[in-house]
Amino acid sequence: MDIGGEYLVPASREIVWEMLNDPEVLAQCIPGCEELEATAEDEFTAKVVLKIGPVKAKFSGVVTLSDKVHPESYRLSGEGKGGIAGFAKGGANIRLEESGSDTKLTYEVDVQVGGKIAQLGSRLIASTSKKLASKFFITFCEVAQTRVSA
Amino acid sequence: MSEGIGARVTRKEDKRFITGHGRYTDDIVEQNQTYAAFVRSPHAHAEILSIDRDAAKAMPGVIDVLDGKQLTGDGIGNIICGWTVNSKDGTPMAMGAWSALATQYVRYVGDAVVIVVAETQDQAREAAEAVVIDYKELPAVVSAVEALQDGAPQLHPEAPNNQIFDWEIGDEAPTDEAIAGAAHVVEMDFTNNRLSPNPMEPRSAIATYNAIEEHYTLYTTSQNPHVARLILSAFYQVAPEHKLRVIAPDVGGGFGSKIYVYPEEIACLWASMKTNGSVKWTSDRTEAFLTDAHGRDHVSTAKIGFDKDYKIVGLKVDTIANLGAYMSLFSSATPTYLYATLLSGQYNIANIHANVCTVYTNTVPVDAYRGAGRPEASFLIERLIETSARQLGISPVELRRKNFVTEFPHQTPVIMAYDTGDFEAHLSDAMKAADWDGIAARKAEAESRGKLRGIGMSCYIEACGIAPSAAVGSLGAGVGLWESAEVRVNPVGTIEILTGSHSHGQGHETTFAQLVCDRFGLPIDNVQVIHGDTDKVQFGMGTYGSRSGAVGMSAIAKALDKVEAKAKKIAAHLMEADEGDIVIENGEVKVAGTDKVLGWHEVCLAAYMAHNLPEGMEPGLKEGAFYDPANFTFPSGTYICEVEVDPETGTTDIVQFTAVDDFGVIINPMIVEGQVHGGLAQGIGQAMLEHAIYDDNGQLLTASYMDYCMPRADNLPSFTIGHTTTACPSNPLGIKGCGEAGAIGSPPAIINAITDAIGNNNLSMPATPQKVWAAYNAASTKQAAE
Numbered sequence: 001m002d003i004g005g006e007y008l009v010p011a012s013r014e015i016v017w018e019m020l021n022d023p024e025v026l027a028q029c030i031p032g033c034e035e036l037e038a039t040a041e042d043e044f045t046a047k048v049v050l051k052i053g054p055v056k057a058k059f060s061g062v063v064t065l066s067d068k069v070h071p072e073s074y075r076l077s078g079e080g081k082g083g084i085a086g087f088a089k090g091g092a093n094i095r096l097e098e099s100g101s102d103t104k105l106t107y108e109v110d111v112q113v114g115g116k117i118a119q120l121g122s123r124l125i126a127s128t129s130k131k132l133a134s135k136f137f138i139t140f141c142e143v144a145q146t147r148v149s150a
Numbered sequence: 151m152s153e154g155i156g157a158r159v160t161r162k163e164d165k166r167f168i169t170g171h172g173r174y175t176d177d178i179v180e181q182n183q184t185y186a187a188f189v190r191s192p193h194a195h196a197e198i199l200s201i202d203r204d205a206a207k208a209m210p211g212v213i214d215v216l217d218g219k220q221l222t223g224d225g226i227g228n229i230i231c232g233w234t235v236n237s238k239d240g241t242p243m244a245m246g247a248w249s250a251l252a253t254q255y256v257r258y259v260g261d262a263v264v265i266v267v268a269e270t271q272d273q274a275r276e277a278a279e280a281v282v283i284d285y286k287e288l289p290a291v292v293s294a295v296e297a298l299q300d301g302a303p304q305l306h307p308e309a310p311n312n313q314i315f316d317w318e319i320g321d322e323a324p325t326d327e328a329i330a331g332a333a334h335v336v337e338m339d340f341t342n343n344r345l346s347p348n349p350m351e352p353r354s355a356i357a358t359y360n361a362i363e364e365h366y367t368l369y370t371t372s373q374n375p376h377v378a379r380l381i382l383s384a385f386y387q388v389a390p391e392h393k394l395r396v397i398a399p400d401v402g403g404g405f406g407s408k409i410y411v412y413p414e415e416i417a418c419l420w421a422s423m424k425t426n427g428s429v430k431w432t433s434d435r436t437e438a439f440l441t442d443a444h445g446r447d448h449v450s451t452a453k454i455g456f457d458k459d460y461k462i463v464g465l466k467v468d469t470i471a472n473l474g475a476y477m478s479l480f481s482s483a484t485p486t487y488l489y490a491t492l493l494s495g496q497y498n499i500a501n502i503h504a505n506v507c508t509v510y511t512n513t514v515p516v517d518a519y520r521g522a523g524r525p526e527a528s529f530l531i532e533r534l535i536e537t538s539a540r541q542l543g544i545s546p547v548e549l550r551r552k553n554f555v556t557e558f559p560h561q562t563p564v565i566m567a568y569d570t571g572d573f574e575a576h577l578s579d580a581m582k583a584a585d586w587d588g589i590a591a592r593k594a595e596a597e598s599r600g601k602l603r604g605i606g607m608s609c610y611i612e613a614c615g616i617a618p619s620a621a622v623g624s625l626g627a628g629v630g631l632w633e634s635a636e637v638r639v640n641p642v643g644t645i646e647i648l649t650g651s652h653s654h655g656q657g658h659e660t661t662f663a664q665l666v667c668d669r670f671g672l673p674i675d676n677v678q679v680i681h682g683d684t685d686k687v688q689f690g691m692g693t694y695g696s697r698s699g700a701v702g703m704s705a706i707a708k709a710l711d712k713v714e715a716k717a718k719k720i721a722a723h724l725m726e727a728d729e730g731d732i733v734i735e736n737g738e739v740k741v742a743g744t745d746k747v748l749g750w751h752e753v754c755l756a757a758y759m760a761h762n763l764p765e766g767m768e769p770g771l772k773e774g775a776f777y778d779p780a781n782f783t784f785p786s787g788t789y790i791c792e793v794e795v796d797p798e799t800g801t802t803d804i805v806q807f808t809a810v811d812d813f814g815v816i817i818n819p820m821i822v823e824g825q826v827h828g829g830l831a832q833g834i835g836q837a838m839l840e841h842a843i844y845d846d847n848g849q850l851l852t853a854s855y856m857d858y859c860m861p862r863a864d865n866l867p868s869f870t871i872g873h874t875t876t877a878c879p880s881n882p883l884g885i886k887g888c889g890e891a892g893a894i895g896s897p898p899a900i901i902n903a904i905t906d907a908i909g910n911n912n913l914s915m916p917a918t919p920q921k922v923w924a925a926y927n928a929a930s931t932k933q934a935a936e
Binding site: 083084086087112113114115116118119120122123 | 192193194259275278279436439440845847849850851853854856857
């Protein structure tokens, strides 16, 4: 399942790039993120609570940043196990372009789920993914706003 | 009112079922009952790298957490397929190993890996979540066609290219030749959609181990408890047969899915021994979708040739059948001997050749589901005939009539020898009941309301009883397919019938009792039917293939013959009459032409008192019989479906459905009608609503009733049902069987009707509004362009 979109982030490309590499910002923006700890460069362990349709579960997994092209693009990917709820994996390819003093952020999300989430919530994966992606980027824009005005 | 053969006796068992007093496996609680939960694979294909059971073991209430290495280490055998089918080149079928708990690889989502036993069901489920299994994911394949292609993920080392066998029936060269020389040839592709069985009661098992006696008791949702015991004992080495009692109490529907022995029963039996107690497991609905054997899932191409007079000269069929990740108990027979042997339909076809390739995929095993192979055959031949008629521009009725078998017995080129039937009789009855000839006016009237009306028929034939034993044995069956019965007459004249058939919705407690009423003229309340317990009934083959009437009741009839003969001997002795003059009727034993009479109960009492029996006669009145049928039985019928399609939305309403069946002699018309109604509902489900869908990664997307669409009352019309009768000559009662016909005959009639309405023959099942709308619009666009 592939979902994409774009946002105009009210900050310079350099600031946006920094934010995208800042675990604190990521932890703030990833919906349901309870924990994000760096284990190596560009690698984190994470605990995320997700609700997809009737299934709510805490996913433990790994988040990695890869394919980095400073300050233009990278891939944020994750893989988590939700116990009996099954598993989810996927990622977002993010590209940044300058747009005046702002930054145009384009993303493409791919998601794959298995186990109970797929069995009970497969119809809801697309809409849930869209919702989660927009939550992430709305929060991200808000954080960018506060950074710039700070 | 008579309670004998042919009477509409209300069902004896309904008192407890309707009042909620049925006793199903999950209703039973043993002393110190413990509960099992299974940890299942969330992946369609993966290697098990490690299993960490420690955290789960430490959870509250947990008694033990057991895995597949322990199971195989204890000598529990692999699950087997009970019917050997060889490839056409003689190589035996390639059966991959299937352990009740996976040891190294998991091959479908839901494959059981670990069993957790705890004091409560909640504790078992909580602890199951704490089992940590590290998997290495492997690529998966869910389509049988793709599984055969080069480079496809491989499931079992025993089965290169995922092929289980490549089998054929009939003669290929003469068939090719006949079609090559045909005046008209029609070709078609078919997909028979995959279905989930959905019995109302999910599967359940309670296994109890008695360490002192080294004895096991298994309560289970089975259609054939004796076969389950035999397999559990002989192949899975759970316990010797005399140390294993299997009881299938009230069972809430099976439709084939409860024929098989599943991993859960084996694991519970083994876990009961490991934990020295009683272990209970009941499937939840999602587990049922994931693990109950699915049905159908065929992809076929067919070619039919006609001569210039529209007589069929040859039929060639090529089928790929998806058997899922492992070979279930009768999975090899369903797409071969229960399918390709029926491809002749009701028609006289001199040359038939069918090739069936069976394939492993990363999906739950596929096996018999109501109809088992015959729905796939009837869908193919009846869609093909109807389409041929449309393409050749002749009436589908005329095309059928030109090709009907009219002389019996009729030997088809695909094993079956039809013993009797009158296809014209149910065709003309059905056409009359459905007002076939008045369709033009109804189409015009519907058009004036902006609706598309269509009509379609299906003339099905199927094979029931599944026998005789020697014949199925020569075809590779691992069991005989006879049935047993015991008639126990009590000293007071009441009667217990013990049968190897199993009732899980069929109403045997009533129909089997009617047989006894008919014989002796006793009230139906004086007869009790006992089944489903290996400690009570000596042996039996169980219920599937609409065999309980034709085979199970024939066994009872044979035992009744013996009881009747002995009772007559006793009565003749007591009344000093000739044995040949004794008549038993209305509960009395009389000497014909005299006023000498004894009550039935008096003769029975005399048998047990044994004060005055004929010289040398043993006391008592109890007889048993084994009945091995001489042939399959061949129910047939004509189904006519009339639909109205809304061209704006593709929504299809079945406005009329007519079913006229020839089931041979009918014991209880009310129960037969119920069977037809249920079968039609399932056929309508397959044709319009139901489809079990896996995504490309092998995740089951239809694992709840939110995504798997079952037929509901408002999807069904009021059925018009009729019967014609040719008595089956191969069994003493003339019965053919009625349990599956509705599901076998209806899907092609429905699709023939919808395709007639929309003017596009290219429509696959299930015919959802979206598909119907798209097919209609494709047809009208094409028409506009022309």
